Amino acid sequence: MDISKIIGEIIEALDKKDEMREEALRITREIVRLSGDVIKALHRKNFDLAEERLRKAEELVRSLKQLLEAHPDIYYTGYVQTAHQEFVEATLFYCYLKGIEFPSPKELEVPEGDYALGLGDLIGELRRHVLLSILEENLDEAERTYRTMEHIYEEIMRLDYPKGVVNVRQKQDSARKLVERTLEDLTRAKLTKKLEDKIGEVLKR
Structure with a gap:
């Protein structure tokens, strides 16, 4: 075959792949944005908004998988992994706050490695929930959430x-530090509460 024809076929194939890559980038950016919106809404207890954004993110995750079905070299790249990770984190945080059983990677239609990374990031959002619960003086909820953090860790x-299979070591190290710091915060809050209760009893007498 003439080399010019070969190069022409290569250009045609790579042009299509590049278009698909650009579309995948657009979708992943939207998934990341929507997942961030979900988490913000959940911390504000705006579950209606969280559910709306989560449904849109779910649709995009499915469409991304379909788009890249014949292109695993793109599907298993960093930016797609990041989008999956953010989506998993947002979904699991929503499920935790709603008291719903966590869905599996297959149910979310994401690779197992991406799910594991998202699960590691969930610990950070749970820590924030613990701190907000402490501020609201809801120590029972704070302790319940801490126990969940500990179990996930x-x-x-x-x-x-x-690292070549799943780069989870960094998530594990970060999770350990977050769990340790959260235990310190929770212990301090409980000791303060006990002290306040004792002072209150003394004043009543």
């Missing part, structure tokens, strides 16, 4: 794989 520590 213990579970993700079971993921002992090299």
